[in-house]
Amino acid sequence: xxxxxxxxxxVGGGPGGSMAAKxxxxxxxxxxxxxxxxxxxxxxxCGEAVGGAGLREFMEPKGAIISSPIDSFxxxxxxxxxxxxxxxxxxxxxxxxxxxxxxxxxxxxxxxxIQTRSYVTGLLFDGDYVCGVKYRFQNQEDREVRAKVVVxxxxxxxxxxxxxxxKTVTKMKDMETCYQVHLANIDVEDxxxxxxxxxxxxxxxxxxxxxxxxxxxxxxxxxxGKFSAxxxxxxxxxxxxxxxxxxxxxxxxxxxxxPCDKTLSEISGNGIVLVGDTAxxxxxxxxxxIVNAMKAGRISGKxxxxxxxxxxxxxxxxxxxxxxxxxxxxKINERFYKIKEFTMKLTDxxxxxxxxLLVEMPPEKRTLFNVFKTxxxxxxxxxxxxxxxxxx
Amino acid sequence: MIGIKQEKCDYCGTCVGVCxxxxxxxxxxxxxxVHKICIDCDLCIKICPIEVLYKVEKN
Ligand SMILES: Cc1cc2nc3c(=O)[nH]c(=O)nc-3n(C[C@H](O)[C@H](O)[C@H](O)COP(=O)(O)OP(=O)(O)OC[C@H]3O[C@@H](n4cnc5c(N)ncnc54)[C@H](O)[C@@H]3O)c2cc1C
Ligand code: SF4
Ligand code: SF4
Numbered sequence: 500x501x502x503x504x505x506x507x508x509x510v511g512g513g514p515g516g517s518m519a520a521k522x523x524x525x526x527x528x529x530x531x532x533x534x535x536x537x538x539x540x541x542x543x544x545c546g547e548a549v550g551g552a553g554l555r556e557f558m559e560p561k562g563a564i565i566s567s568p569i570d571s572f573x574x575x576x577x578x579x580x581x582x583x584x585x586x587x588x589x590x591x592x593x594x595x596x597x598x599x600x601x602x603x604x605x606x607x608x609x610x611x612x613i614q615t616r617s618y619v620t621g622l623l624f625d626g627d628y629v630c631g632v633k634y635r636f637q638n639q640e641d642r643e644v645r646a647k648v649v650v651x652x653x654x655x656x657x658x659x660x661x662x663x664x665x666k667t668v669t670k671m672k673d674m675e676t677c678y679q680v681h682l683a684n685i686d687v688e689d690x691x692x693x694x695x696x697x698x699x700x701x702x703x704x705x706x707x708x709x710x711x712x713x714x715x716x717x718x719x720x721x722x723x724g725k726f727s728a729x730x731x732x733x734x735x736x737x738x739x740x741x742x743x744x745x746x747x748x749x750x751x752x753x754x755x756x757x758p759c760d761k762t763l764s765e766i767s768g769n770g771i772v773l774v775g776d777t778a779x780x781x782x783x784x785x786x787x788x789i790v791n792a793m794k795a796g797r798i799s800g801k802x803x804x805x806x807x808x809x810x811x812x813x814x815x816x817x818x819x820x821x822x823x824x825x826x827x828x829x830k831i832n833e834r835f836y837k838i839k840e841f842t843m844k845l846t847d848x849x850x851x852x853x854x855x856l857l858v859e860m861p862p863e864k865r866t867l868f869n870v871f872k873t874x875x876x877x878x879x880x881x882x883x884x885x886x887x888x889x890x891x
Numbered sequence: 892m893i894g895i896k897q898e899k900c901d902y903c904g905t906c907v908g909v910c911x912x913x914x915x916x917x918x919x920x921x922x923x924x925v926h927k928i929c930i931d932c933d934l935c936i937k938i939c940p941i942e943v944l945y946k947v948e949k950n
Contacts, residue, residue, distance in 0.1 A: 535918060535919055536919045537919070542901075544903060618918050618919075635918075638918075654904060655903075655904050655905060655907075655908040656904035656907040656908055656917060657907070657908055658907065658913060661913050667908075668908070668909060668910070668911055668913075669908050669909055670909075671909060671934055671937065671938065674905065674908060674909050674938055676905055676938050676939070676940045677940060678940045678941065724909065724934075724937065724938045727937055727938055727940075728936075728937035731939070731940060731941060731942050732940045733940055733941050733942075753901075754901055754903050754905075754940040754941055755903040755904070755905055755940070756903065756904065756905030756908050756909075756938065756940070758908060
């Protein structure tokens with residue numbers, strides 16, 4: 500059996516994996532990225548929307564990675580009341596395939612080696628330390644590669660973390676099960692992203708319309724796993740499209756799951772860290788996970804490189820990543836999680852009434868706090884919970 | 892027991908993400924359930940976005 504040796508092996512060539520690889524390699528360690536698919540960036544399982552500020556931390560939003568800039572977001576209530584909020588450079592609809600490939604190129608330019616068609620099937624252990632992975636190369640050859648640190652960035656499947664004993668499994672109510680189609684020949688307003696809330700049309704989630712320019716858009720749905728047994732997201736979306744875009748052409752369809760949860764309580768161990776969806780680092784309210792995975796990759800990549808150079812890859816040393824994550828994004832996600840739980844309790848009538856009040860409010864006053872203060876008027880029993888969100 | 896409509900699966904991994912006993916094996920073009928480990932909780936059936944999985948009664 501072929502046996503190779505690296506400082507770091509990253510499992511998964513998505514945004515989390517590529518950024519962990521880039522920042523580790525830039526800080527002077529040897530990195531190998533193993534991706535199971537035959538091409539980085541394919542298949543695309545994504546609505547492709549990102550916030551502008553987050554993206555700009557990593558790259559200039561220009562060129563082929565961008566499908567279309569977004570300058571406003573619209574929250575639409577069950578009966579159709581639209582609440583606008585806008586800001587120039589607020590966000591972008593990406594070309595996710597090109598984007599993921601660009602991130603992998605940044606990682607390789609920093610010195611990381613990327614290898615596709617490499618399906619990781621298990622971990623290697625040295626005592627209670629993870630010290631490498633087993634993988635199947637090009638669907639025919641079993642290989643092993645030793646590493647001082649393994650980065651599990653394997654997305655929603657989250658098996659690699661489980662091999663090391665992390666409880667990465669997502670609870671049904673927190674797993675958003677999603678279906679999306681890329682539609683052409685539709686009337687959509689460019690630059691405006693729509694989020695439709697409705698217990699009837701998208702229980703425990705929302706329908707999104709993200710314009711890609713040229714009368715095209717990603718139209719998708721995510722619903723909570725709590726509700727998907729009765730009716731699949733595909734069925735909900737088919738109904739919505741038949742009603743709203745009867746003449747549309749379908750360019751492609753995609754599906755997937757998003758773990759909309761708080762971050763796992765532990766994201767590092769002896770010789771291993773978890774990055775991105777597998778660590779439940781998605782924004783639990785919106786389901787946006789691209790930029791968060793990149794941030795987690797950046798934080799962990801730097802810490803891993805330093806730890807390796809110091810010769811200490813213990814859980815204790817690597818848990819600097821847990822603390823840094825908690826301080827930067829983790830604690831914000833905990834808040835978003837509470838807000839998600841709160842919103843899921845609102846009825847369609849309450850959502851409509853909230854929207855009615857919000858449209859009367861001048862846009863600059865539509866802060867998160869005001870939105871929830873308004874919502875609470877129609878659900879007084881929840882005041883206590885909201886108080887806890889903001890003060891506890 | 893869980894049955895799989897193989898030709899319909901899109902290999903998205905959502906079922907793997909909720910399986911409490913990690914008994915679903917998935918690569919980019921292959922899915923299989925390790926029946927020996929499966930506890931028949933049906934969560935995978937409920938979460939699949941396009942209804943690939945179904946219940947098969949054991950005799
Ligand atoms: C329908 C849908 C719409 C979404 N829309 C948005 C959106 O608009 N905006 C947003 O910010 N986020 C969105 N998300 C979430 C976003 O796609 C994820 O949060 C993001 O991709 C997470 O990045 P990651 O690097 O953690 O994992 P991924 O991007 O999932 O990458 C994981 C990689 O690991 C590989 N892999 C898995 N197992 C193995 C293995 N055993 N061996 C080797 N390789 C392996 C996979 O092939 C994959 O390439 C959406 C998700 C879905 C499903
Ligand atoms: S959730 Fe459905 S489509 Fe996705 S991998 Fe599982 S069976 Fe296949
Ligand atoms: S029935 Fe439960 S245990 Fe069996 S494969 Fe599905 S999720 Fe896993």
